[in-house]
Amino acid sequence: MAAAFTVRGLVKRYGPLTALGGVDLDVEEGELVGLLGPNGAGKSTLVKIGCGLVRASAGEAYVCGARAGSAEARAAMGYLAELFRFPGWTTADELLELHQRLAGSAGGAEERAELLELVGLEDARRRRVEAMSKGMQQRLGIAQALVGTPRFLFLDEPTSALDPGGRRTVRGLLEELRRRGVAVLLNSHLLSEVELVCDRVAILSRGSIVAEGRPSELARPHGVEVDVGGGTRLFAGAGREEAPRIVAGLVASGEQVYGVRVLETTLEEIYLEAVGDDTA
Numbered sequence: 207m208a209a210a211f212t213v214r215g216l217v218k219r220y221g222p223l224t225a226l227g228g229v230d231l232d233v234e235e236g237e238l239v240g241l242l243g244p245n246g247a248g249k250s251t252l253v254k255i256g257c258g259l260v261r262a263s264a265g266e267a268y269v270c271g272a273r274a275g276s277a278e279a280r281a282a283m284g285y286l287a288e289l290f291r292f293p294g295w296t297t298a299d300e301l302l303e304l305h306q307r308l309a310g311s312a313g314g315a316e317e318r319a320e321l322l323e324l325v326g327l328e329d330a331r332r333r334r335v336e337a338m339s340k341g342m343q344q345r346l347g348i349a350q351a352l353v354g355t356p357r358f359l360f361l362d363e364p365t366s367a368l369d370p371g372g373r374r375t376v377r378g379l380l381e382e383l384r385r386r387g388v389a390v391l392l393n394s395h396l397l398s399e400v401e402l403v404c405d406r407v408a409i410l411s412r413g414s415i416v417a418e419g420r421p422s423e424l425a426r427p428h429g430v431e432v433d434v435g436g437g438t439r440l441f442a443g444a445g446r447e448e449a450p451r452i453v454a455g456l457v458a459s460g461e462q463v464y465g466v467r468v469l470e471t472t473l474e475e476i477y478l479e480a481v482g483d484d485t486a
Contacts, residue, residue, distance in 0.1 A: 208271030209234050210358040210389030211256060216265035218251050218413075225251040227413040228265065233358070236387040238380060240400035243410035244481055249393050252410070253360050256391070257285055270357050281310075284351035288363040288393075294336030298327055298346055301335065302353060311354040321349040325379060341372035348379055352388075359383070362393045377403050401473040409480045417480040424476045428469035435462040 211233040218226040226248045233239045243249050254260040255267050258275025272278035292301055302318040311317060322328045325345035335343060344364060351359055365373040373396075380403050383390060394400050400407060401421050409417040417424060427445035430452055431438055441452055446468045453463055471479075 208268065210237070210270055211391060212266075212268045213252070213256070214266050216252070216255065216267060217263045218248070218255065218260065219263045224413050226255075226262075226265075229410075229413070229415055231408055231415065231418075233389050233391050235357070235389055236384055237406065238384055238390045238392060238404045240404035240407040241391055241393045241410065242395075242397065242400065242407055242477055247410040247481075248413040249410055250362075253285075253362060253391070253393060256360060257283070281354065282356055283358045283360065284353070284356040285360045286347045286351040286362060286364060290347050292335045292343065292346070292350075295334060297332050297334055298322060298338075298349075299331045301346065302350060305350045305353045309354040313354070317353070317355075321352055324352070324382065325349045326375065341368050341375065344368060344372065344376065345379070348376070352383075357388060359388060359390045360393070361390055363395065364392070365394065365396055365399050373399060397473045397477055407473070409477055411481040417476065421473050421476070422470075424473075425470040428471060431467040431469060432456060432463060433465035435464075 209232045211231070213229055213231045216226050216229040217224070229248070229252060231252075241249050241252070251260060255262050256269060256274050258280060261275075267274035269279035270282035272282060296304070299318055299322070302321060306313060306317065319328070319331075322331055325348055327342060327345055327349065330338065330342060335346070338346065348361070348364065351361070365376045368376065377399065380390060380392070392400065392404060404421075406418065406420050407424070408415050427443065429440055429442040430444040430449050431440050432452060434456060439456070441448070444452060449466055449468055453466060456463055
C-alpha cells in the first residue's frame with residue numbers, strides 16, 4: 207500500500223525566492239508526523255502543495271498514491287487550516303452536512319453523528335458555532351476534516367489557541383485517529399505537544415529538511431542523575447545504556463539509591479540546534 211503522503215525532490219519558487227529547495231518526506235499509514243520550523247521555513251507551502259492549492263516548480267507530491275491536487279488525492283485527504291472560520295449561524299450538524307455536500311460524502315446523518323461523538327460534541331449537535339468555545343470549534347474543525355473518511359489529514363496548528371485541557375482532548379483525538387489507521391501531518395509551533403503525540407518529526411529550515419526522525423532518535427544523552435542518601439549524583443555524558451552499571455556500582459559501594467533519571471536533549475533543544483539562527 208502506498209504511503210499516506212509522499213514528496214520527492216519538491217521545489218517551489220516564487221520569483222527569485224525559493225520556498226522549498228528539494229524536500230523528500232514520507233508519512234506512512236497511521237503515522238503522526240510533526241512538521242516543525244520557523245516562520246518562512248516552507249511549512250505552509252508544503253501543505254498547500256499537498257492540498258493541491260499551489261503547484262510545485264519541480265518534484266512530485268502524492269496523497270495515498272494519487273498525485274496531489276487530483277480528484278483521487280482530494281478524496282483521500284482532509285484538511286484543517288490554522289485560521290479557519292465557520293459561519294457563526296450554522297449548527298454543528300448543519301456545518302458537517304455542508305462539508306458532506308462539498309466532499310461528495312454519502313455518509314448522511316449517521317456519519318455526522320459518529321463524527322460528533324468522536325470529537326465529544328454529540329450533545330452540541332444543534333448548537334450554533336458562534337455559541338461554542340474555541341476548544342469546541344477546534345474539535346468541530348477536526349470533525350469536518352474527517353468527513354468522507356479520509357486516510358490522511360493535514361492539521362495546521364490544531365492546538366495553538368487551546369488551554370491545557372483542550373490540548374489534552376485534541377491529543378486524545380489524534381491518538382484515536384492513529385488507532386484507526388488515519389495518518390496525520392501536524393504543523394505546529396508547540397514543541398511539547400508534538401513531542402507527546404507524534405511518532406516522528408521533520409524540521410524545516412530555509413526550505414530544506416534539516417532533521418528528521420523519532421524524537422528519541424534525535425535526542426542526545428546529557429547524563430544520568432541518581433538520587434542517593436547524600437543527595438543527587440550527576441554522571442555527565444552518560445546515557446541510558448550506562449545507567450544499570452552506574453546504579454550497580456553505587457550499590458556495591460554502599461550507597462542507598464532512591465531514583466534514577468536519564469537526561470536527554472529536549473525536542474526544543476533539538477529544534478533550536480537544527481534551525482540555528484533561522485528563528486524569525
